[in-house]
Amino acid sequence: QSALTQPPSASGSPGQSITISCTGTSSDVGAHNYVSWYQQYPGKVPKLIIHEVSKRPSGVPDRFSGSKSGNTASLTVSGLQAEDEADYYCSSYAGSNNCPYVFGTGTKVTVL
Amino acid sequence: EVQLVETGGGLIQPGGSLRLSCAASGFIVSSTYMSWVRQAPGKGLEWVSVIYSDGTTYYADSVKGRFTISRDNSKNTLYLEMNSLRADDTAVYYCARVGLGPAGVDCWGQGTLVTVSS
Numbered sequence: 198q199s200a201l202t203q204p205p206s207a208s209g210s211p212g213q214s215i216t217i218s219c220t221g222t223s224s225d226v227g228a229h230n231y232v233s234w235y236q237q238y239p240g241k242v243p244k245l246i247i248h249e250v251s252k253r254p255s256g257v258p259d260r261f262s263g264s265k266s267g268n269t270a271s272l273t274v275s276g277l278q279a280e281d282e283a284d285y286y287c288s289s290y291a292g293s294n295n296c297p298y299v300f301g302t303g304t305k306v307t308v309l
Numbered sequence: 310e311v312q313l314v315e316t317g318g319g320l321i322q323p324g325g326s327l328r329l330s331c332a333a334s335g336f337i338v339s340s341t342y343m344s345w346v347r348q349a350p351g352k353g354l355e356w357v358s359v360i361y362s363d364g365t366t367y368y369a370d371s372v373k374g375r376f377t378i379s380r381d382n383s384k385n386t387l388y389l390e391m392n393s394l395r396a397d398d399t400a401v402y403y404c405a406r407v408g409l410g411p412a413g414v415d416c417w418g419q420g421t422l423v424t425v426s427s
Contacts, residue, residue, distance in 0.1 A: 198370070200353070231412040235354070242403065242420060243354065248413030286354050290412040296356050296369040298344070298412055303353040 201226065201287055201301035208307040209277045217304045219270040219287035225299055227268035231290035234263055234272045238283045247272060274306070282308045311335035311416050313404045318421030325394050325425075331387040331404030331418055339382045342407035344414065345389045347400035347423075355400075358389065359407065372398075394425045 202220040209215040219226065219234075226232055234247035245254055247263040250270065260275045270289070274281055287301035317329040329345070345357040358368045358378040366378050377390040387404055404418035 229412075231410055233410070233413045235414070237354075242417045243414070244417075245409065245413055245415050248409040248415075252409075254409060254413075254415060288354075288356075288412055288414075290410075293367075295373060296359065296367045298356040298359060300346075300354045300356060 198299045203301040203304045206305045210309045214275045217272045219301045225289040225291035229290045232270040233288045235286045313418035315404045315418040315421040318423045320424045326392045329389040343387045344405045346403045349400040399425045
């Protein structure tokens with residue numbers, strides 16, 4: 198199972214919006230509405246911020262939103278804040294394969 | 310409170326074996342999907358293995374045939390038995406509950422470092 202493709206980096210000024218893409222295939226992202234997004238600070242445990250493409254767990258600010266079109270999912274962070282500087286990973290369910298889950302390559306978000 | 314606590318990491322020589330444990334509290338391990346995820350130093354996240362509530366197991370190609378995921382319902386504990394360890398297995402290993410949809414990890418352990426080196 199190949200990793201989902203994310204841009205290595207993204208940046209924006211406070212208050213701006215950024216969008217991170219997550220490109221898979223018709224076997225994973227394109228086949229299921231089970232894309233998740235995680236935020237990870239250096240040396241810390243990942244945190245789920247989006248599941249099932251666009252659902253936010255309790256406590257996650259509505260500045261974070263998710264969407265999907267075809268084989269590409271996207272995470273948008275609106276009203277960028279300094280605390281949003283972190284690594285972001287997407288993940289998708291891929292059906293009953295050897296390992297039915299795959300992560301993205303990760304995107305480092307920098308707040309300018 | 311939902312919590313996962315991993316133990317068992319450490320320094321091991323190439324070719325050696327190690328067993329990681331993940332003690333769960335606040336929920337029943339056997340009632341949900343449980344997974345192991347690893348992260349090599351400075352690298353991204355990688356799914357290692359998952360066990361479904363019905364006991365079905367899956368493994369990443371990179372560990373298939375060498376790693377075994379299991380659980381002890383009486384101890385509410387998840388395990389990862391790792392054999393024939395290689396240098397590229399060096400990583401922080403996280404125990405994870407897939408509790409939101411079939412792909413949403415809503416609870417992570419603190420991670421345990423496995424270093425494979427001679």
